[in-house]
Amino acid sequence: MTDWSPRTKLVHGGVRRSHYGETSEAIYLTQGFVYPDAETAERRFISSGEDEFIYARYGNPTTRMFEDRIAALEGAEAAFATASGMAAVYAALTCQLQAGDHVVSSRALFGSCLYIAETILPRFGVEVSFVDGTDLEQWRAAVRQGTKLVFFETMSNPTLEVIDIAGVAEIAHAAGAKVVVDNVFPTPVFQRSLALGADIVVYSATKHIDGQGRCLGGVVLGTEEFIRGPFETFVKHTGGALSPFNAWVMLKGLETLDLRCRAQAETAAAIADALPGTPGLARLIYPGLPDHPQAEVMKRQMETGGTMLALEIEGGKAGAFRFLDALEIVRISNNLGDAKSLITHPATTTHQRLTPEQRAALGISDGLVRLSVGLEDGDDLIADLKRALESV
Numbered sequence: 336m337t338d339w340s341p342r343t344k345l346v347h348g349g350v351r352r353s354h355y356g357e358t359s360e361a362i363y364l365t366q367g368f369v370y371p372d373a374e375t376a377e378r379r380f381i382s383s384g385e386d387e388f389i390y391a392r393y394g395n396p397t398t399r400m401f402e403d404r405i406a407a408l409e410g411a412e413a414a415f416a417t418a419s420g421m422a423a424v425y426a427a428l429t430c431q432l433q434a435g436d437h438v439v440s441s442r443a444l445f446g447s448c449l450y451i452a453e454t455i456l457p458r459f460g461v462e463v464s465f466v467d468g469t470d471l472e473q474w475r476a477a478v479r480q481g482t483k484l485v486f487f488e489t490m491s492n493p494t495l496e497v498i499d500i501a502g503v504a505e506i507a508h509a510a511g512a513k514v515v516v517d518n519v520f521p522t523p524v525f526q527r528s529l530a531l532g533a534d535i536v537v538y539s540a541t542k543h544i545d546g547q548g549r550c551l552g553g554v555v556l557g558t559e560e561f562i563r564g565p566f567e568t569f570v571k572h573t574g575g576a577l578s579p580f581n582a583w584v585m586l587k588g589l590e591t592l593d594l595r596c597r598a599q600a601e602t603a604a605a606i607a608d609a610l611p612g613t614p615g616l617a618r619l620i621y622p623g624l625p626d627h628p629q630a631e632v633m634k635r636q637m638e639t640g641g642t643m644l645a646l647e648i649e650g651g652k653a654g655a656f657r658f659l660d661a662l663e664i665v666r667i668s669n670n671l672g673d674a675k676s677l678i679t680h681p682a683t684t685t686h687q688r689l690t691p692e693q694r695a696a697l698g699i700s701d702g703l704v705r706l707s708v709g710l711e712d713g714d715d716l717i718a719d720l721k722r723a724l725e726s727v
């Protein structure tokens with residue numbers, strides 16, 4: 336399987352076929368497992384084999400198929416699925432931290448990731464330093480000998496800044512720190528963070544992996560030693576396991592992930608090409624454009640500009656609201672990575688909790704909107720966006 340190309344891995348990777356020979360993967364909707372005899376139960380509690388399960392909080396055949404399939408795509412030794420993206424982020428960080436440890440994180444984080452780094456970790460005696468993730472000098476200044484972890488999202492939400500994974504990894508590794516990357520925005524199709532130097536990669540599978548807005552889920556990838564060691568131990572005792580039904584949805588989502596992400600990215604690039612110059616649009620941010628501030632890093636680490644855009648609408652909040660309310664195809668939602676194009680006004684929703692100063696520091700103006708491009712026809716989307724811009 337290792338020499339299969341990504342698309343083949345996404346269709347066949349991790350399959351565990353039962354004696355019925357089913358074509359499509361089975362949903363093992365079971366909490367537990369029975370043993371043929373007491374001796375087997377005893378032995379399995381000492382050490383479970385590759386295809387032996389105990390309890391769905393520890394592992395389940397359908398969940399394992401999802402984990403093995405995404406691990407095959409990423410070229411990771413192992414993966415562990417979680418109930419949501421936040422369960423994945425929380426466990427990936429917490430399972431390896433204790434009081435007195437030091438963490439360096441980029442400042443531009445998904446709201447709940449910021450809450451963990453800024454509020455929860457310090458409560459348990461972990462010191463967290465924040466940096467502008469795009470500035471390697473700031474990482475160099477903040478990481479010190481003994482720093483345990485560095486954490487960042489690239490591209491960042493919602494301003495789509497790109498962080499140099501290899502550059503940060505070099506700084507972190509020199510100090511003995513592990514690198515944890517939230518890879519949701521670039522998707523596993525367009526960016527292989529492990530290959531670029533990350534030690535641990537985290538996904539909200541809720542986004543592109545499901546891709547059709549149905550289930551919450553998450554997954555963490557890394558070495559066999561990390562996943563089967565501290566990570567699995569933490570999750571199995573704290574209860575963040577993914578439901579087997581949701582795992583099945585994610586598993587089937589992987590089969591079409593490459594096709595969907597490529598179609599969505601192609602449309603995103605067409606929108607980035609078509610919209611500039613339209614009255615009402617002050618600025619368009621798309622990581623695939625040559626004028627993106629980190630265009631050089633982009634070219635090195637991402638295969639396309641991805642499926643997300645940020646638009647600065649003229650007229651501040653009022654202008655942005657008129658634009659959103661005039662859209663007919665693109666729907667207003669804080670979610671992303673869906674088959675349906677979704678748009679959000681971060682200043683009044685996902686980033687409402689921040690002070691105006693904090694928002695300004697992150698480049699989140701009152702006119703900024705974030706667009707997640709779906710699977711609709713590109714020309715229809717461009718017409719919808721242009722018409723709505725005219726109403727601004």
Ligand SMILES: *Cc1c(COP(=O)(O)O)cnc(C)c1O
Pocket residue numbers: 419420421422424445447448488492517519520539540541542551552553
């Ligand atoms: C959505 C998201 C999460 C959280 O995932 P959930 O599945 O909603 O818990 C974390 N990081 C990023 C970048 C996200 O977009």
